[in-house]
Amino acid sequence: MxxxxxxxxxxxxxxxxxxxxxxxxxxxxxxxxxxxxxxxxxxxKSKNECLMAIMEYVQEKGDKRRVELAIGKKKTDEEVFIHQVAVRMNMNREYNLLSLFESVAFSSDETFNNFMKNQYLLEINWVSKRLCDMYENCTEKNSVDLAIILLSINHHFLHVAKLLNEQVKIEEVIKYSLQRLKLIIKNQPMNEEVFFSPILFQQTNDKSVKEELQNHLNQLLSNVKENEVDSRAEEYIQFLLDELSNENPQLYVMESVSESLKKILDSDRYQEDVRHIIQLFWKWKNH
The missing domain is CATH 1.10.10.60 (Homeodomain-like)
Incomplete structure (x- = not known):
């Protein structure tokens, strides 16, 4: 700059x-x-563009600090990770960004809202990758869920501390939440289902999201045929695949069919696959 x-x-x-x-x-x-x-x-061109430049400026400074903290250190060093996570939170305090976030929380500017969303998703993605650097039982499949759990604990502990007028060090909160997260990671089976698919947090374009959705639907269709599930499930999946190929897909009908599919395939065998398909559908629809 x-x-x-x-x-x-x-x-x-x-x-x-x-x-x-x-x-x-x-x-x-x-x-x-x-x-x-x-x-x-x-x-x-506008105040919003100016605000986005501020966010990018702070992010760049934060990224630089995180890189500096890691120089000469092992990726598995928890203390380094704790201080890296704290960088973003401390910079929010340093630049008084929390009050600023609150004042623009309900902006009607779609470009600005997408920018803020991407900033948040990038942070989740960064934390998820760092957790996998440190812990063997953290896989690409479950890393996003674990990152969200860690960041949520940090956020709510700091919020409660603020309500109670308690002065706490951000690093101590992160250390505490990381210790709790390690228990989850240690006792989590490698094949345990996840809530959020990592694909939702990758920087992808509309075409790749659509292709990912089609791949998941085709795989589910194959599994459903193989296991002789309710014939309506095949019809619903095929309908979604057909609509994805249409130039003007019936989005609201697809939404309804997806929910119907979820109700039919409500067993543990298909629950995770269907949830990921619905998540991908919403990402593709709102891209």
Whole structure:
């Protein structure tokens, strides 16, 4: 980021945190940054673009700190991981981003909302890969669920501490939650079903999500035929495959058929496969 752009970003961050995102105008940012209006619009089309630049700036700094923490250390070093996870949380505090997140939580800007979603999914993906670096029983299949559990414990413990006006170190919270997570990892069978499929957290395009959905449906169709399940299941799966091949698929009908399929295939044998298919369908539909 060049000096002029950083000057605008720093001014915007100060105003967003202290005055409020919605209460801050582009003119306020221009005045505080002491730049011409044309200079602002050379870099940003809107306040939201400016906010996204702030998020990217903080993320880049955080990624750099995480890399620095790992230099010369083993991937299995838990202390390194604890401090790496803490980087993002500490930077949120350092830049007062939590209050900023709350002020834009209900934005109607689809581009901005997708940007924020991707930021969150990237963090889950990073944590899941690091857990697999450290623990043998953490596999690609279950890593996303484990990452979500860890981040959720951290988030809620820190939230309760804030409600109780307790001063706690972020690193201590992460250490505590990691110890609890290790018990789950240790006692988790390698083939245990998972709730969220890792494919949902990969950076994929519409075509690859569609192909993944088709592959899962074809595999399920093969299993259903082989085990002579309710004939309606075959019909529903084939309908979904046919609609995926259509130029204008009937999305709402597909949604209804997916739910019907879930009710028919409610046994343990198919539960996980059907859940992943439904998750992939929603990802493809909303891509």
């Amino acid at each position: 060049n000096a002029k752009k950083e000057q605008i970003v720093n001014a915007a961050l100060h105003l967003f945190v202290n005055k409020g995102f919605r209460q801050t105008s582009i003119q306020d940012i221009i005045d505080m940054a002491n730049v011409a209006k044309g200079t602002f619009y050379n870099y940003f």
